[in-house]
Structure formats: C-alpha cells, structure tokens
Amino acid sequence: MRWISLIATLLAPTVAVSSDAVPSADDLALMAAADVVIVGETHDNPAHHTLQASIVATLDPAALVIEMLTPDEVVKLEQDKPGYHDTWQDSGWPDYAMYLPVFTASDAPIFGAAVPREVARASYTEGVAAHFDGDVALFGLDKPLPKDQHDLRLDLQFTAHCEAMPREALGGMIEVQRLRDATLAKATLDALDAQGRPVVIITGNGHARADWGVPAFLKLVRPDLDVITIGQGEDGHPPGGRFDLIYDAPSIDRPDPCDTFK
Template sequence: MKQIVAAVGMLVVSVLVYAQSPASPDLNTIQNWSNADYILLGEVHDNAAGHALRQEWLKALVTKGHFALAMEQLDRENQALLTVTEQDLLSKANTVNEGQLKELAKAGSFSFKGWQWSFYEPLFKMAVEQNLPLIATNLSQSEMMSLMTGKVKASTLPSEWHSSMTKLMQERVEKGHCNMLPKEMVSPMASAQIERDRSMAEAIVAAHRDTHLPVILVAGNGHLREDLAVPFWLKVLDPKAKVVSIAVMEEGNTDNEPQKAFTSVYYVPAQDRADPCEELKHHRFAMPEHKK
C-alpha cells in the first residue's frame, strides 16, 4: 500500500537504513540459507527487480544442494496432478518449452490472470531442469470463500496464538484494502488469511518429511512474517527445524512490513504502478453468498 512519509527526519532515517542493506547476500550467507530446513523467499508480487534478484538467489541455492520448491501461486488441492504432470515432463525430455511449462503451471491451478507469468516461468523451468519437486501450498479460491462464509469452519487455533495476533491480522487486512472494506468482511478475511498461512506451513512440512529435502518457499512478504505467518506455524508443526525468512522489499517499504519480522530484508527499487487505493475506490466489496 502506498504510504506518504510526512516527516523529513523519518525519510532521512529510512534512506540510511536502505543504504546499509546490501543489494544481495554474499556466498557465505547463501550457504547458511542452504543449511536450513525451510528457506522462505519473499516478494512484492509485481516488482520485476525483486523477482530477478530472487531468481539469482535460487540459482545460487541449487548449486549448494537439492531442494523441493514450494509456491504460493499453486493450490494445494491440486498437488497430486501437479506431481504427476511434473514427473511426466521429467520422463520425456531434459529441456521443456513454454507450452509444457504452462501445462505444468495449470496442473497446480496457477492463475495466469492473477499472476504475471514472466515472473514465475523461470521457477517452473528451474524445477524441471534441476529435478526439484514442486509443492503447491495455497488454499483455492473456493476454499477461501467457504471459510469466509462459514460453510467450512476454520481450524482451532493453538495456545501459542494470542488474540493480539488476530487483531494484528485484521488490521493488516484493513490496511491492505486501504481501509475500504465493509466492517463485516474484515474478520472473515483475516481468518481466511490465517488459514492460508497454516496451509502453506502444513504443505512444506509434509513435503520436507516426504522428500527428506529442505524446502524453498516463494511467497509474498506478508506470508513470511516470523511473528504472525508461515514461520509461526512452522514453529508449531516442526519446532526443531531451522527456518530462514528473507523479505524482498521495495525502497520506501510501501507494504509497511516491519524489518524485525524477518531473518533478513533486502531492498529493490520501487515498481512504477498506479495507486492501488485509487483503483479500489471503484471496486464493489461484498461478502460471498453462502450457498447451501
């Protein structure tokens, strides 16, 4: 979300912080990442520079060992078809064309309308060329709608989850929609987001145990927060595991995520884009109907 920094002093402090953040980790740092059980690599979804930087990290990581590659952009309910499709590609040829990669993405319900294909095609290509098991982690849109309408009850939260965390998630949902959401939508959407993070964690824990490989997860920065999102659930599900959470933020941090919520933060130039809040002014928000 676009934020206006009013105080010049705050702006100066921000510039100093970004200047101290290296553009990319050194090889020793990447080696340390490769020793983790779960390597969470973030993104601002539409930032080309961030995707390019992360791709360089992935290239470096696969020289250090073999991994499973998990993606927010793939629906977990399609894991079986995704695996079969990937294995079929691996059995046919060492190289694949774009059409085959798109079929692989479709097997995991990749949304070509919602995600920019050019940013994610290299991930699918790397998975096939390096024989990295692809792992789908997200809830489908229908699952999200079922949660929001109460058709499906959300899972019971563990004792480690506090009411303050629910409140924070609700605040993030409101801010993420420019404070334009109807009040009755905030709590259901926050609950669904919590379930998404849990689903991602469950998927990569299962993949780690099934493949006996460390897992790289690519997902939006918000899903990588150690205080609230996937890393929290990893502590619950696999408490002895080593987890690193690496955010890729824009200079100016327009997403307003706190640096302390990640293992490391790296900055890229902000993407030129229209003000999302202006676009949301023309959006009609409404709770989905609960169809019996």
C-alpha cells in the same frame, strides 16, 4: 502514493534488519545450512523473482513449495513448464515470464500449496478450522488468535482495503490468511518428509514473515526445524513483519489500488 505510505507505516518491521540488494556469501551459507528457506516477494516485482531464481539455483533445494499452485496444477506444470504459460495467465497471478525462471532454476520437485478459490471463499465466512486439510489442533487452528494480534491484523486489512470497507467486516480475511499460512506449512512438512532438506518456499512477503506467517506454524508443529525467513522490500521500504534477511529492489509503476474504491 497515499496507500503506500499508510501501509508502510502500519507494516514497519518489528526488528531492525539492514537491507541489501543481493545475498552475501554469509547469507547464502546461512540459507544452505537451514532446513527451510522462505523467500518472500511482492508478486508483481520482476526483481524479486530474479532474486528468488538466483537463490533457488544456488541452493539447489530438495524441493520447492509454491504458494501460487495447487497440487493438481503442479502436475500440469511439470509436464511442460514453458507450455504452462496460457494456463497460468488465466489464473490472475502476474506475468508468467517472471515466475518461469524460478520454476526452472533447479530440478527439484515442486509441491503446490495454493488454497483453491472456492475453499478460500468458504473459509471467509465459515472459518479456517472448517476448511484446513490437515490436523486442525496440531496447527493451532482450533484456537482464536491472541486479541492484540487479531486487532493488528484487522488494522492492516482495513488499511490495505483503503479504509473503504467496514473494519469489522474484514475478519474473514484474517481467516483466509491463516488458512493459506497453514496450508503452506503443511505442504512444506510434506516436502521435507518426502524429499529431505532444504526446502525452499516461494510466497508473498505476508506469508514469509516470521512473527505470524508460515514460520510460526512450522515452529509450532516442528520446533526443531531451522527456518530462514527472507523478505523483499522496495525503494528502501522493508516489508512488514520480522525476517532473518531483507533484500531491496526498485519499485515498479502501479496504479493506485484505492482507485477501485472511488
């Protein structure tokens, strides 16, 4: 589809990384030696979640950090993980059957790192610094992005929105993305301090990318950490950004998201 080819062009990885279907023994050893392992996904691809569950089961981490859940939602999830189905299905995330195996792959405590919708909406217009629940200066959120990175992110948002919205009106999306990245990083540091290493983060590919996602915040705040970033592509097309490891899976049938703008 048109939108896939457009996004694939803009999101080409900044370094060449070979893609495999599953981790090798060397890959798993690399993960096991790390303090933090960030496993990206395309949210609606079941194969990506199967791989995540396998990695979590193999590593048996000290903690899991989950993009899709707030801390309050984690409390409810931990009470009855299979029974959380109905609550999850009302959240707007893809089918819970894909995520439950990830949540049950180990007994590690789960740390929620979702930004509530009302906070995300507010940060869209008011900026990330006004709504980050942490030390704004420590996380570098008191400073604007470098112009080249800001402009590239704006291009990506313009393409992702099918060029149907004014490019200059999408700056708020960048603020929301920064807020989510920083919130995931803060939750990860909290999990490390509370539980030790390794911590596994389950999140979208866009947050997992090393060049400006969660890893960039972790490097800024705690540069001594050993962080491994994992991206998951589809049909031989790697996710955009830089990763230490990339795995590939078949794509799924999806409607063209640009149809909503027609």
